[in-house]
Amino acid sequence: MPYQDPSFIRPTIHPWRAEFADAALEQRFLHHVMPERNAQLKASLLFAAFCYVLFGVTDIATLGLGPTAWMLLGLRAGVALVALAGHAAVSRHPRSARVSELAACSALVAALAVFMAVAWFQPSAMPWNTMSHALLLMVIYVIFPNRFVYALAMGIGSSIFFAAMLFSHFPLKTDDLLTLVLLLVCGNAIGYIAARRYHVAQREQFHATVLLQQLAERDALTGCYNRRVLQRGLLDAELAQARRKGTALSVILCDIDHFKRINDTHGHASGDVVLDKFAGLLKAMTRASIDSVIRYGGEEFLVVLPQTDLAGAQALAERIRAAFAASATPAVDGRAMLATASFGIATVPERTPHPPARYETLVDAADAQLYAVKRGGRNGVRATSVAA
Known part of the structure; x- marks a missing residue:
């Protein structure tokens, strides 16, 4: 819907x-x-x-x-x-x-x-x-x-x-x-x-x-922001604020595991149900008006967490991972679908002397951690600290 x-x-x-x-x-x-x-x-x-x-x-x-x-x-x-x-x-x-x-x-x-x-x-x-x-x-x-x-x-x-x-x-x-x-x-x-x-x-x-x-900034299916907000400077602005105030900033790049298999087995309509449920979980477990949830592409989501250190981002990602893996999603045909997700985290520590100048540096670091989880068997969380 x-x-x-x-x-x-x-x-x-x-x-x-x-x-x-x-x-x-x-x-x-x-x-x-x-x-x-x-x-x-x-x-x-x-x-x-x-x-x-x-x-x-x-x-x-x-x-x-x-x-x-x-x-x-x-x-x-x-x-x-x-x-x-x-x-x-x-x-x-x-x-x-x-x-x-x-x-x-x-x-x-x-x-x-x-x-x-x-x-x-x-x-x-x-x-x-x-x-x-x-x-x-x-x-x-x-x-x-x-x-x-x-x-x-x-x-x-x-x-x-x-x-x-x-x-x-x-x-x-x-x-x-x-x-x-x-x-x-x-x-x-x-x-x-x-x-x-x-x-x-x-x-x-x-x-x-x-x-x-x-309409221009929201994904029609999930209600999350789309990538346009990154182009408009959302994450660059958060980086600038973290640099100015000396606070930590974390991003979590999430990907639903074997999403193509879900579409092939249950149909694209059921895949949309899984996407919507995962997005709802991300929004429900993050801070309203502080954190931002972005549909980064397909079954990938980016979560921006201002004033959140590495340990806090890891704990949040683990809670989301466990909650998503533990709850079944009803498919359009009535069958129960179980799905998991993988999470890659990149954090700019507080008071770091050389934070990255552009958001792509932070997202690329989280992407590298995400693919390390994928290569390691999926359904996991990996994290790293980033400096320029």
């Missing part, structure tokens, strides 16, 4: 948060989009700082150069300072989603609060201010990258506050009030639809990218 990784299944997106229901997947998504999101946020903060001060000329045009206009200009300058501070914080912490969200929320809350003050002191311009608030809603929902729930809370909250100002402070006719309130409702509705669609589309695109990457 072909392997199906659970992450290949369409992930659940929360209906009103517009985020992945799986918190780990959401964090992975945020890490993926953070460079693009922060670039957009920094541009939005600079634009907001400039425009908010620039539109101070409308306060002067409406109120004249009096104390109120100067006060509003000061408040506008305060919004610009908050936006610039957010820009600086995002620049200093480019990998922090929390800093990004805090910068966006701080700038928007400051802008909305000052806008309410501007509208309060300009009753004659209330229709224009209502239209300005509708534009601010688009800024909240669409222009500033932020969590959807935060944008929704600020959009609805500011609209309720603004509507309350309309009813309590400004002497407008009922039909005018109704028109302005409907404008706010429409602004929130359009912003909600656009923002939610954007957030969901971003996550669906991310999932498609992850899916394609997994």
Whole structure:
């Protein structure tokens, strides 16, 4: 049966948060989009700082150069300072989603609060201010990258506050009030639809990218990595880390004994069952998120064991060998199949002065040990230490 990784299944997106229901997947998504999101946020903060001060000329045009206009200009300058501070914080912490969200929320809350003050002191311009608030809603929902729930809370909250100002402070006719309130409702509705669609589309695109990457790097039968991950530098990266930290690194090259005989006797479908079972055993007996199991080719598998010395790798290989040899595998025709495997180990000892520069050196050493086991009768474990 072909392997199906659970992450290949369409992930659940929360209906009103517009985020992945799986918190780990959401964090992975945020890490993926953070460079693009922060670039957009920094541009939005600079634009907001400039425009908010620039539109101070409308306060002067409406109120004249009096104390109120100067006060509003000061408040506008305060919004610009908050936006610039957010820009600086995002620049200093480019990998922090929390800093990004805090910068966006701080700038928007400051802008909305000052806008309410501007509208309060300009009753004659209330229709224009209502239209300005509708534009601010688009800024909240669409222009500033932020969590959807935060944008929704600020959009609805500011609209309720603004509507309350309309009813309590400004002497407008009922039909005018109704028109302005409907404008706010429409602004929130359009912003909600656009923002939610954007957030969901971003996550669906991310999932498609992850899916394609997994399809390219995973063996369809066993779910193990394929050799592409070696070409992409997985083992070279582990070697570099072992060299930098002075830790041990081991690899185990495993081969199922007489696999051609299994295929010839029981059929290729039963051979696939044996491969899948052996791969499952390797994954079950290694450390998730630390060790890597790679289908190296045919019935050969490579196990990469960071921070594992020679004795630890030998003990693990022996446990896997004994478990595989002791358990029968049911063939497609119902007959029980017994199979064994051979293991070759190569280890870079901890604090070795001259570790190998390339992963092929380590794999070739393990391969030599594997074939020594094959020549010696199979179903065994051999190991060696490696230096450049």
